[in-house]
Amino acid sequence: MTRLRDVSVDVVVIGGGPAGIAAATRASEAGKRVLVLDEAPHLGGQIWRHLSRASLPTRAQRWLDRFDRSGAEGLTETSVVDLQDSLVLGVRWNEHVRVRAPHVVIATGARELLLPFPGWTLPNVMGVGGVQALVKSGASVAGKRVALAGAGPLVLPVAAALARAGARLVVVADRTPASRVLRFAASLAGKPGELWQGMRYRASFAGTRYRWGTRVISAAGDSRVQAATFAAGGRTWTEPVDLLGAAAGLVPNTELARLAGCEVREGVVVVDELQKTSRTGVWCAGEPTGVGGVDLALLEGEVTGLDAAGQPVPRSLLVARDAGRAYARRLDEAFRLDAVEIPAPDTIVCRCEDVPGSAFDKSWTMRQAKLYTRAGMGPCQGRVCGAALHAMFGWAPDSVRSPVVPTPVASLISTLESPDATT
């Protein structure tokens, strides 16, 4: 049985992370009717993922409380599968929610760039943020030997959180060369806050060295990961592990923006001074406009919420947002991904369809890869292998089609019927 519900609001926000929460709160405080849609069991996104709100940092609690007081509504466990003009279609178990709103805010966050290496498909090999998300969702890592091999500012806080959760950190590695990070750190001299925070994270897993210029090259095990091999400079070595978190940074989630016809350039959604996309009535805030972290996401969200509600945006907010963007660009430059290694030919690249690297010809396009090998045709719709193949061969992503999340055909048919129909 599939139920279809029709909802009309002034502003619909897709994604309940910091950007979406800030946008929704500001718009609702300005008197607009606001609905936030999110896939997770709680609002908060990845950075504020939680089992109980009391466990969150003060700022996160303040924002979520302010969101509640604003009167904005949140609909969790809802996947947005289609977005056309002012119509957003969400799927929630056996219910379908068709939201009509003249103002649409895309705040879909980012995912990890997961690069293939031999053994990466073994159970208990995850993303760096993937390990973090599962721990925040109640998975225990106490006493487990965990290795992290990532890139960028996510690795340090994840390592700290794992140490607090009782994990035995055997390796904490970042593929970024030390020289580039040192230059960046030196440029932060005027920002003691960030340095202090970095040192505090460092202190909480004292005893485990943070290894720059180091990456994972393979994982091994029978039916689950048992060991991981790392490379730094010319040296390689192997460590026994129970859990491996491996990623190469973050990729903005631009699928819905592209489906809506918003201009996307070099992987990020193009927005103007007030976070408006190239499509009238569609705003974008947070990581899809360029990965920049929670501070910038909140500022972009605030600007978006005010503007979508037709309110003037204070100059000070725009100045803070611009400063945040400038910082994010420097961070991005410091941790940019150099040319990535192509894994051994028999390494699986598309995990949904088990397509090995040897199946691809680097002169192809992503469309050709899909047609010839089925890569990117599985349930993840190329979100994992598409980003990896882009990093490996420079292939641009293929066009996006609805539904952007696998949806039973019966449920799509139900959306064609009259409102409030029960099939």
Added chain:
Amino acid sequence: MARTLSILVDGRLLDVSEGITVAAALLNAGEDAFRDSVSGRPRGPVCGMGICFECRVTIDGVRGRRACLERVSPGMRVTTRD
């Protein structure tokens, strides 16, 4: 201390903490093969946030549910490698 509830995983009764996800519950019980890939190899959670679809299991008879996005509920029936 969080309250516990019972779920049934592949016919085995598990006491799990209220509020956690199905993925967390399975991992805590030592179940790390959630599904078999198209060529029959075991797979478990990777992204933890609903992107990769590697953690999909059958929940209360509905196939293809992402274990990382579903919270446990009393009496929930989970089937792995389905």
